[in-house]
Amino acid sequence: MNGEPAIRARGLTRKFGTLIAVNHVDLTIPRAQIYGFLGPNGSGKSTTIRMLCGLLLPTAGAAEVLGYDATREPEKLRRKIGYMTQRFSLWEDLSVMENLEFIADIFGIARVERARRLEGALAEYDLGQRRTQRAGTLSGGQKQRLALAAATLHRPELLLLDEPTSAVDPQSRRDFWESLFRLLGQGTTILVSTHYMDEAERCHRLAILDSGRVVAEGVPKTLMENIDAAVVEVESEEITAARAALTQIAAVKSVAQLGTRLHALLDPATPDPQRLVQEVFARAGVAGKVELTRASLEDVFVAATLEGRMQGEARVSRAAERVQ
Amino acid sequence: MISPAIAESIGRIRAIAAKEFRQLSRDRLTFGMVVGIPLALILIFGYSINFDVRDIAAGVVDMANTSGSRALVADLQATQVIHVKEHLRSPAELEAQIARGKLSVGVYVPPDYERRRLDGDRSVAQILVDGSEPTIESVVSAIASPRLSQRAGIASGTTRMIEMRTLYNPEKRTAVQIVPTLIGVILSMTMVLFTAIAIVRERERGNLELLITTPVKSTELMAGKIVPYILVGLIQTSLIIAVGRWLFDVPFSSNLLDLYLAACLFIAATLMLGLLISTIAATQFQAVQLGFFTMLPSILLSGFMFPFDGMPAGARAVAQVLPLTHFVDLVRGIALRGAPLGSMPGPLLKLCTFIAIALALAALRFRKRLD
Numbered sequence: 001m002n003g004e005p006a007i008r009a010r011g012l013t014r015k016f017g018t019l020i021a022v023n024h025v026d027l028t029i030p031r032a033q034i035y036g037f038l039g040p041n042g043s044g045k046s047t048t049i050r051m052l053c054g055l056l057l058p059t060a061g062a063a064e065v066l067g068y069d070a071t072r073e074p075e076k077l078r079r080k081i082g083y084m085t086q087r088f089s090l091w092e093d094l095s096v097m098e099n100l101e102f103i104a105d106i107f108g109i110a111r112v113e114r115a116r117r118l119e120g121a122l123a124e125y126d127l128g129q130r131r132t133q134r135a136g137t138l139s140g141g142q143k144q145r146l147a148l149a150a151a152t153l154h155r156p157e158l159l160l161l162d163e164p165t166s167a168v169d170p171q172s173r174r175d176f177w178e179s180l181f182r183l184l185g186q187g188t189t190i191l192v193s194t195h196y197m198d199e200a201e202r203c204h205r206l207a208i209l210d211s212g213r214v215v216a217e218g219v220p221k222t223l224m225e226n227i228d229a230a231v232v233e234v235e236s237e238e239i240t241a242a243r244a245a246l247t248q249i250a251a252v253k254s255v256a257q258l259g260t261r262l263h264a265l266l267d268p269a270t271p272d273p274q275r276l277v278q279e280v281f282a283r284a285g286v287a288g289k290v291e292l293t294r295a296s297l298e299d300v301f302v303a304a305t306l307e308g309r310m311q312g313e314a315r316v317s318r319a320a321e322r323v324q
Numbered sequence: 325m326i327s328p329a330i331a332e333s334i335g336r337i338r339a340i341a342a343k344e345f346r347q348l349s350r351d352r353l354t355f356g357m358v359v360g361i362p363l364a365l366i367l368i369f370g371y372s373i374n375f376d377v378r379d380i381a382a383g384v385v386d387m388a389n390t391s392g393s394r395a396l397v398a399d400l401q402a403t404q405v406i407h408v409k410e411h412l413r414s415p416a417e418l419e420a421q422i423a424r425g426k427l428s429v430g431v432y433v434p435p436d437y438e439r440r441r442l443d444g445d446r447s448v449a450q451i452l453v454d455g456s457e458p459t460i461e462s463v464v465s466a467i468a469s470p471r472l473s474q475r476a477g478i479a480s481g482t483t484r485m486i487e488m489r490t491l492y493n494p495e496k497r498t499a500v501q502i503v504p505t506l507i508g509v510i511l512s513m514t515m516v517l518f519t520a521i522a523i524v525r526e527r528e529r530g531n532l533e534l535l536i537t538t539p540v541k542s543t544e545l546m547a548g549k550i551v552p553y554i555l556v557g558l559i560q561t562s563l564i565i566a567v568g569r570w571l572f573d574v575p576f577s578s579n580l581l582d583l584y585l586a587a588c589l590f591i592a593a594t595l596m597l598g599l600l601i602s603t604i605a606a607t608q609f610q611a612v613q614l615g616f617f618t619m620l621p622s623i624l625l626s627g628f629m630f631p632f633d634g635m636p637a638g639a640r641a642v643a644q645v646l647p648l649t650h651f652v653d654l655v656r657g658i659a660l661r662g663a664p665l666g667s668m669p670g671p672l673l674k675l676c677t678f679i680a681i682a683l684a685l686a687a688l689r690f691r692k693r694l695d
């Protein structure tokens with residue numbers, strides 16, 4: 001264990017034709033922590049992870065993973081990382097045990113040690129009863145446990161998990177995170193991508209990705225405290241009218257409905273957001289309770305991705321001005 | 325003493341090969357094809373494809389109706405090439421029956437048959453052949469000329485100037501010619517597809533993405549995938565040899581070891597071709613298409629079906645690139661002419677060149693990356 005970060009990426013970029021999937025991403029991921037990638041589909045989470053484990057070559061930039069250059073020394077790196085693909089990628093026509101045995105053989109785990117580790121993995125991931133069952137007939141949660149068992153069989157220092165919980169039920173998700181924290185306790189560094197806010201909130205640190213860029217980065221709690229927006233919550237019987245009134249306000253950047261409540265993000269420069277909204281409601285004749293509230297991670301996500309989009313639009317309009 | 329790196333590498337190849345075997349034994353369709361395709365093809369080719377045509381449906385119009393003309397017809401029938409099914413009254417009726425497809429051959433004996441026979445410089449009778457079927461035409465023309473002129477009488481003794489003797493397959497049985505080369509055809513049909521699909525399937529199902537992030541090297545992956553199919557190829561070869569011997573009396577007499585060596589080389593060539601296809605095809609469907617794309621020219625141009633000598637220069641050049649061409653050369657030499665493998669360095673060398681080039685291309689293209 002040393003003070004060096006597990007992953008350090010500088011200007012990581014990947015283009016597919018004209019599409020820029022990952023755009024100048026800088027990352028510093030400390031060891032023995034759970035680091036999260038939060039972002040919508042197509043934000044570049046998978047592509048970034050694939051570049052970090054040497055599956056894809058970056059178009060530009062470099063990544064140092066566990067002290068190795070991910071693009072030049074992928075072979076050395078591969079013994080020290082475990083990778084769990086988004087899709088179940090073990091062999092469906094092999095049994096649970098056969099899959100694990102195969103992975104153990106591929107990593108060259110010696111016979112005696114192999115038997116010990118396989119039994120350990122079956123017990124740890126509650127697959128003992130399923131050992132002779134074909135992997136293709138397992139449930140979503142069981143498949144995911146098997147995939148994690150396979151990815152950790154060689155005791156990797158770094159675990160890269162690409163949306164591991166996108167196809168499983170809430171209970172399996174909880175169990176899965178319990179397993180991750182157990183691995184963390186053994187000193188494993190974990191990089192996990194997700195589009196679930198509750199999962200992102202469990203990470204030590206977090207990078208929010210949008211259209212291939214890192215739009216926010218930090219400890220989830222700090223991100224929520226330092227959100228670059230004022231959050232106003234509105235409770236009203238006339239939800240449609242309230243929503244219409246809110247969208248009229250220039251300072252309101254986004255409105256989201258949560259049951260009978262509305263969550264509005266306002267420009268942080270607004271002097272008194274609560275009063276502003278109350279006045280607008282009074283003028284529009286909408287009855288409702290207006291409160292300033294603490295930002296959730298979702299608010300942080302919306303504010304960060306909005307910013308990226310508005311910056312993008314600003315760039316476009318500036319470019320248009322130059323053309324004129 | 326083996327270095328630990330090599331021992332590890334062998335361990336990984338063995339793990340992949342074992343996994344491949346296990347999957348192969350569970351994939352009933354592929355497993356069925358390993359045995360089913362050779363059996364079906366050898367039965368089809370052995371029984372139905374017959375170049376020595378017999379009992380072609382024939383009609384006779386005998387306008388002379390003399391003892392001599394009846395003897396002529398009887399003699400023609402005695403060759404077993406034609407079988408007289410109908411006696412008709414006029415040439416017009418005969419042509420009508422041929423046009424309808426009822427008869428393939430018509431024998432017309434003119435009323436003045438006896439006079440023509442003595443005359444010498446006019447033809448004594450006429451044989452009408454349905455030219456829409458190429459083999460029938462050539463077979464009938466072959467039997468017609470010498471026998472008719474012999475019957476015609478006068479110039480007997482001078483007509484049969486050249487005698488033909490067939491070596492190595494004196495009874496002219498098609499099965500003897502076809503079954504040994506069938507080893508090549510069956511192997512090219514199945515081996516290329518099996519390997520190409522085995523690799524492309526892993527890419528399609530996402531298994532490859534996981535394998536790439538393990539310490540497996542691409543050469544190990546290729547080797548581990550190929551080993552089980554070498555065995556499958558040898559099983560198919562043995563099956564064809566056994567069935568050929570029992571059902572069709574094909575004399576695989578001379579040197580079985582040479583035959584297996586040649587088969588091993590050819591299996592290697594087809595596996596390399598399959599590997600190469602797997603690096604090009606993105607889906608199993610594309611792999612099958614590409615497989616067929618290489619199979620058809622192999623069967624048509626290799627000399628398996630049509631004589632190599634009759635092909636235009638362009639087709640011959642293409643045939644030189646196909647491994648089946650050289651295997652057909654080798655297997656005919658070994659199984660039919662009893663020639664030792666070492667006596668045919670030409671095709672041997674060409675087959676090895678193909679393997680080397682295909683392996684190099686496949687290894688270059690087979691990258692352990694997704695892009």
